Amino acid sequence: MxxxxxxxxxxxxxxxxxxxxxxxxxxxxxxxxxxxxxxxxxxxxxxxxxxxxxxxxxxxxxxxxxxxxxxxxxxxxxxxxxxxxxxxxxxxxxxxxxxxxxxxxxxxxxxxxxxxxxxxxxxxxxxxxxxxFESNFEKVVDNELKKVAQLTPSERTIIRLISQGKNSTEVGEILKVSPRTVQKHRTNIILKLDLDPAADTLSQWAKEHKEILLSL
The missing domain is CATH 3.40.50.2300 (Response regulator)
Incomplete structure (x- = not known):
């Protein structure tokens, strides 16, 4: 044209x-x-x-x-x-x-x-x-969005709170559930995000991707 x-x-x-x-x-x-x-x-x-x-x-x-x-x-x-x-x-x-x-x-x-x-x-x-933009920027964003899309509404709420620096006890108090329930959710989130369960990678991931989590 x-x-x-x-x-x-x-x-x-x-x-x-x-x-x-x-x-x-x-x-x-x-x-x-x-x-x-x-x-x-x-x-x-x-x-x-x-x-x-x-x-x-x-x-x-x-x-x-x-x-x-x-x-x-x-x-x-x-x-x-x-x-x-x-x-x-x-x-x-x-x-x-x-x-x-x-x-x-x-x-x-x-x-x-x-x-x-x-x-x-x-x-x-x-x-x-x-x-x-960085050459792989769009691909990185798309990949992280696909991972987050697998999370349930409860799991998204929990990971947003984790991105704000809350620990399991504090998350449980805010959501009025037991720390054990929060820990179970954390385990499921780590699995869905394909993170290393042996280290505190979930908190680090949540802080690094805080912008994504707050926009959902």
């Missing part, structure tokens, strides 16, 4: 970033139909214009980027591809982005070449993550 036939809307509340991105995309030959400063306007614009691509900031007034995508996903027969553009590299933000079904995730430090690579990829039906 020719660049001029790829219609784009931008939603970014920072005027310098918004206008800069607008100019870069127009100079590259894309058709930018709207450049908006809040999430509510983005939802209306996407619904009315049905652009090929929406490039969204995460943190915006009225509705954030993830909320915009959730609203738009309810629009019947909408074919718009959603690209998040943010300063945030944390796993928790990437996990939220995956949950709402983004097509691309760019960082605001990325060049116009990287943005164009992302646009080309999502137009071809691929999921694209900025090269600014």
């Amino acid at each position: 020719l660049k001029k036939n790829i219609t784009i809307i931008i939603a970014e509340d920072h005027p310098i970033m918004r206008n800069g991105l607008l100019q870069e995309l127009q100079h590259a030959g894309y058709t930018v139909e709207a450049a908006l400063e809040n999430g509510a306007a983005a939802v209306d614009s996407i619904a009315n214009l049905q652009p090929e691509i929406a490039i969204l900031d995460i943190e915006m007034p009225l509705l954030n980027g993830f909320e915009v995508i959730k609203h738009c996903k309810t629009i019947e027969k909408l074919k718009t591809k959603f690209i998040i553009m943010s300063y945030h590299k944390q796993k928790s933000f990437v996990i939220q982005a995956k949950k709402v079904g983004i097509d691309g995730y760019l960082l605001k430090e990325d060049s116009i070449e990287e943005i164009e690579n992302c646009i080309n990829a999502v137009m071809n039906g691929d999921i694209y993550f900025s090269n600014s």
